[in-house]
Structures are given as C-alpha cells and as structure tokens.
Amino acid sequence: MRPDLLANVVPNADPDFLRVMSRLPDPPPHAYEFVIAALPKLHALFLEKRDAVAKNDIPAFEKIIEEEVELLRSIHNP
Amino acid sequence: MKGMEKGFETPAAAQPESSVSDPKIRERSRLERVATSPAATYLALAAIALSTEGCGVFKSVARHGLPVLTLEGGRPGKLGLGLAQGGQNVGFKMEQEPFEQGALEWWRKPEGVYLTPVRMERLTQKKAAARAAQTRLKELADAGPEQGTDIFEAIKEAKEHDYAVSEPPRRTQIHFDEGERWPADSVVYSRVRVGERFHDFAQRAMELLTPALADDTGVSVEWHMELQQSPPLHTSAGQAASQMQTLRVMEALRRSKGYTSGLNPHGAFLPGLKSPRRSLSMAQAEPPKSKVGPFADTSMRLREQSLSLLLDAGLQKVSGEMSARFSPLSTPNLPPETPSRLEDIARRLAFSLPDEALQESETEVVAVKRIVLPSLVRTAQIEKEWNAYQTEIEKGSGDQYELDALRATKWPHLALYLIERGNQIARAKREAVSMIFPALMSSAGIGAMRFHVMLNPDKTEMIVIGAADKPRLPVQEKPSAYSF
Numbered sequence: 001m002r003p004d005l006l007a008n009v010v011p012n013a014d015p016d017f018l019r020v021m022s023r024l025p026d027p028p029p030h031a032y033e034f035v036i037a038a039l040p041k042l043h044a045l046f047l048e049k050r051d052a053v054a055k056n057d058i059p060a061f062e063k064i065i066e067e068e069v070e071l072l073r074s075i076h077n078p
Numbered sequence: 079m080k081g082m083e084k085g086f087e088t089p090a091a092a093q094p095e096s097s098v099s100d101p102k103i104r105e106r107s108r109l110e111r112v113a114t115s116p117a118a119t120y121l122a123l124a125a126i127a128l129s130t131e132g133c134g135v136f137k138s139v140a141r142h143g144l145p146v147l148t149l150e151g152g153r154p155g156k157l158g159l160g161l162a163q164g165g166q167n168v169g170f171k172m173e174q175e176p177f178e179q180g181a182l183e184w185w186r187k188p189e190g191v192y193l194t195p196v197r198m199e200r201l202t203q204k205k206a207a208a209r210a211a212q213t214r215l216k217e218l219a220d221a222g223p224e225q226g227t228d229i230f231e232a233i234k235e236a237k238e239h240d241y242a243v244s245e246p247p248r249r250t251q252i253h254f255d256e257g258e259r260w261p262a263d264s265v266v267y268s269r270v271r272v273g274e275r276f277h278d279f280a281q282r283a284m285e286l287l288t289p290a291l292a293d294d295t296g297v298s299v300e301w302h303m304e305l306q307q308s309p310p311l312h313t314s315a316g317q318a319a320s321q322m323q324t325l326r327v328m329e330a331l332r333r334s335k336g337y338t339s340g341l342n343p344h345g346a347f348l349p350g351l352k353s354p355r356r357s358l359s360m361a362q363a364e365p366p367k368s369k370v371g372p373f374a375d376t377s378m379r380l381r382e383q384s385l386s387l388l389l390d391a392g393l394q395k396v397s398g399e400m401s402a403r404f405s406p407l408s409t410p411n412l413p414p415e416t417p418s419r420l421e422d423i424a425r426r427l428a429f430s431l432p433d434e435a436l437q438e439s440e441t442e443v444v445a446v447k448r449i450v451l452p453s454l455v456r457t458a459q460i461e462k463e464w465n466a467y468q469t470e471i472e473k474g475s476g477d478q479y480e481l482d483a484l485r486a487t488k489w490p491h492l493a494l495y496l497i498e499r500g501n502q503i504a505r506a507k508r509e510a511v512s513m514i515f516p517a518l519m520s521s522a523g524i525g526a527m528r529f530h531v532m533l534n535p536d537k538t539e540m541i542v543i544g545a546a547d548k549p550r551l552p553v554q555e556k557p558s559a560y561s562f
Contacts, residue, residue: 027117
C-alpha cells in the first residue's frame with residue numbers, strides 16, 4: 001500500500017505498521033473505501049497487540065485477536 | 079477450496095441463507111460470503127502480516143518449527159535450493175546426491191547460506207547485453223540473408239545472454255543427467271541471506287529463478303517449491319533436540335488444527351527466519367522450554383475459526399485482482415471455484431499435464447492463471463522461410479544443430495521470429511508465476527507448492543497452475559523435493 005495513502009489515513013502511524021503495510025498491494029478498487037475506513041482500527045489493534053505481546057498478557061492478546069476477527073466478520077458482501 | 083468436488087458450486091451458493099434454517103449452516107454460509115469479500119480478504123492479509131512482523135506471534139512458531147524451503151527447477155538434475163534454520167544445515171539429502179563438489183561446498187556452509195550469490199549488477203548487465211544482441215540481430219536480418227553467418231553469431235550471442243541472467247561460478251554448477259537439454263548456464267541461483275524474511279526470500283528467488291526457463295519451449299515445465307518441517311539434523315545430539323522441538327511444535331499445531339485449511343501458521347506470510355547461528359552443540363540437546371509460546375497457540379486457535387476461511391476463498395481473488403492490474407497479457411482469471419484436481423482443470427482447458435503432475439493425488443490447486451500470448455505476425459517472408467525450413471526437416475537432412483544453423487543463415491527472418499516468440503513465452507511465464515505466487519505462498523503451508531506451466535500445442539496460450547500438496551505432518555518423512 002502506498003505510503004502517501006497510509007499517511008493520509010493513519011497520521012503518525014507506527015513505523016512497523018507502515019513498513020508491513022507498504023509491502024501489501026493497494027486494496028482492490030471495489031474494496032478500497034472499506035479497507036481505508038478500517039485502517040485506523042487495524043493500526044490501533046496492531047499497537048494493542050504488540051503491547052500485549054510485550055507484556056506477556058495473554059488474556060489481553062486474546063481479546064484483541066477476537067476484536068480483529070470481529071472486525072473482519074462484520075464485513076458484509078451482499 | 080472447500081466444496082470443489084461438487085463442481086463449481088460453492089456451498090454458499092448452493093444454499094442461500096434465507097432457505098437454510100440451521101443457524102450453524104446459516105452462519106457458515108454468511109462467513110463464506112464474507113470470505114469472498116475483497117475487503118475482508120485484504121484486511122485479513124494485513125492483520126496476519128502485521129501479527130507476523132509486528133508482534134512476533136508467529137515467529138516463535140517458525141523459529142522452532144524449523145521450516146525448510148526448497149526450490150527446484152523441476153527436472154532431473156534440477157536446481158535445488160535450501161534454507162536452513164538456526165544456522166544448521168538441514169539440506170542433508172542434498173549432500174548425498176551426485177552434485178558436483180562445488181555445490182556440496184556451498185551446501186555445507188555453516189551460516190545457512192548454501193548457494194551462489196546472484197549479483198544483481200550482473201543481471202542488469204546481461205539484460206542490457208541481450209537487448210544489444212537482439213538489436214544487432216534485427217539489423218542483420220534487415221540487411222538481408224547474405225549476412226547469414228553473422229546472423230548466426232548474433233543469434234548465438236543473443237541466446238547466450240538470454241540464458242545467462244546469472245553467472246554462477248563454474249564449480250557450483252549442478253550435475254545434469256545425460257541428455258538433459260537445459261544448459262547449465264541457465265541455472266540461476268539465489269542466495270539465502272541469514273535472517274532473511276522467508277517470504278521476501280522466496281519472492282525474490284522466484285523472480286530470479288523464472289528466467290531459467292527462458293529457453294524452454296516445451297509443453298510443460300514444473301516448478302517445485304517446498305516448505306516443510308526440518309529433517310533430522312546431522313549429529314545425534316542435534317538430531318534429538320531438533321526432533322523434540324519439532325514434535326513439540328507439531329503437537330501444538332495438531333491441537334490447533336488450523337493448518338488443514340488456507341491459513342497456516344507456516345504458510346501465510348511466513349515470518350522472518352531468524353538465524354541466530356546456533357551451533358550444533360550438545361547444549362542444544364536440552365529442549366527449550368515453552369518456546370512456541372502461548373501467544374502463537376492462542377493466535378492460531380482463534381484464527382482458525384475465522385481467518386482461515388477468509389483466506390481460503392479470498393486469496394485467489396486478491397491474486398486475480400493483482401494479476402489483472404499488473405499484467406498486460408492477462409485474460410480474466412478463471413472463476414475462483416476452481417476444481418481441486420489438476421486434471422480437472424487440464425481437461426477443461428484442453429491442456430495436457432505431465433504424468434508426474436497427475437500422480438500428485440493430494441495436490442490442491444490454489445491459483446490458476448491463463449494467459450493468451452500476444453500475437454506475433456508472421457510476414458510473408460517468414461512464412462516462406464518457415465516452409466523452406468519444414469521442407470528441410472521433412473527431408474531429414476542434417477541433425478537439429480545443423481538445421482538451426484541453416485535456419486540462422488538461410489532464413490534469418492524466421493530465426494528472428496522464433497527468438498522473439500521464445501522471449502514472449504519466457505516473459506509470460508515469469509509474469510504468470512510471479513502473479514500467482516503470493517496466493518500459493520499464503521496457502522500451501524507445510525507441504526509442497528508447485529507451478530505447472532503449460533503451453534497449448536500451437537503456443538498461443540499458456541496456463542499456469544499453482545498447486546499445493548496437502549500439509550504433511552510426519553517430520554521424519556523423506557522430503558520428496560530432495561529426490562534428485
């Protein structure tokens with residue numbers, strides 16, 4: 001994903017987040033808006049997850065993963 | 079790939095949500111519909127990539143799962159490429175094979191670098207040289223047949239440059255079986271950097287290795303990429319430690335059962351391979367404690383419930399979209415409901431598969447790419463030369479080498495045409511393989527990944543099938559990729 005796009009959507013994003021995301025392609029055109037809208041949430045989850053791993057906090061980690069999964073499950077494709 | 083045996087109807091399509099009363103089935107149906115959503119797929123990929131890189135969740139699994147990558151050129155005497163973990167040479171079978179001494183030396187390097195470095199500047203130079211040679215060839219062809227001898231030299235030069243995108247030292251060239259056509263200098267090596275991220279390495283290696291097929295105008299070429307558990311190590315102490323570690327990891331994986339579908343903790347964006355250069359010392363006989371880590375276990379368990387489903391159906395779609403975006407040669411992808419067997423696809427597309435591909439009964443097709451090769455006009459002059467060439471063949475005059483020389487000297491337009499055709503095919507192969515590669519990488523997991531690259535008889539169309547074996551769990555199994 002292009003860095004300029006990421007910078008617009010997630011200002012002051014974590015460098016690790018930017019690095020990983022920059023390796024992914026741009027979102028497909030017809031999913032573009034949804035993905036862009038979800039990026040800030042994805043970024044927040046990423047930070048929380050990393051924090052949980054650093055603190056060895058398994059319950060917190062599980063909770064974040066479930067939240068991440070829920071984010072994906074919430075997507076409808078009628 | 080679930081439900082593929084039922085033809086081309088997905089379970090979600092077969093059972094509309096509204097007509098199903100069972101809430102479980104309804105939920106599954108809904109999830110499968112979600113799975114086809116590009117947004118969900120993209121976010122799932124992003125989430126996994128972020129977990130892999132940012133949180134180190136999967137790193138512990140990979141570090142102690144000791145994954146091994148093997149790339150092959152797909153023929154007897156084929157190119158093998160191995161990646162060791164932890165600074166230990168796990169390509170032990172390679173050492174027992176009839177490689178030339180140079181290759182063995184590389185394989186025994188302790189730091190996990192087994193292959194000849196590819197120097198990118200050489201690659202660039204070669205490409206420039208190939209372009210220059212092609213230009214020269216065209217000039218000579220335009221000048222007329224009286225320049226025949228020079229044309230032959232130019233063709234030779236062009237072909238040499240075309241093959242030799244990399245120039246490994248002679249001593250590392252791999253043994254070729256008698257009668258093999260593949261010129262040794264077409265073998266391209268890639269270096270595995272210590273600590274290199276697996277996915278990056280594999281992607282790079284694939285890009286580097288595909289030109290090795292440039293000279294191949296045959297019907298089928300198969301690529302193997304195998305990601306598997308480590309075979310036992312050399313020393314008894316190291317072997318015991320490795321087996322214990324590996325079994326422990328596999329036990330955790332078995333509990334998670336997450337690797338039976340698309341998402342696999344090893345396969346999906348496989349994490350960086352940290353090679354801490356641990357030695358094969360006795361100290362390693364002591365199995366590490368809780369190395370897999372609760373995070374990895376939890377993560378796998380949770381993701382199995384949802385993300386695998388997303389990836390299972392969605393990766394192909396993303397891959398297809400990337401293909402459509404990047405490839406000027408592309409035709410629209412086949413529908414995602416691809417049959418799960420190679421022969422089904424081949425039959426549908428009227429392509430023939432090599433016998434060995436049909437023997438892969440456990441192979442699951444991950445991605446398919448069909449490419450119509452750009453048309454290359456045969457001018458009247460080329461047709462004329464082609465007919466003359468065919469006449470010579472029918473007369474049975476001379477061997478193939480002589481005919482090629484004759485073709486170059488007497489029929490320069492035809493020679494140029496055939497070279498350009500070969501280049502087109504090579505370009506299309508490279509493109510198709512690199513396009514479906516991400517999907518294959520993300521879904522194959524522990525098992526073999528293969529590319530079947532096929533041309534139809536008149537070479538106007540190409541199909542590339544990316545296939546993955548079912549994950550193979552027994553760690554003691556002899557790796558098939560080592561069957562040189």
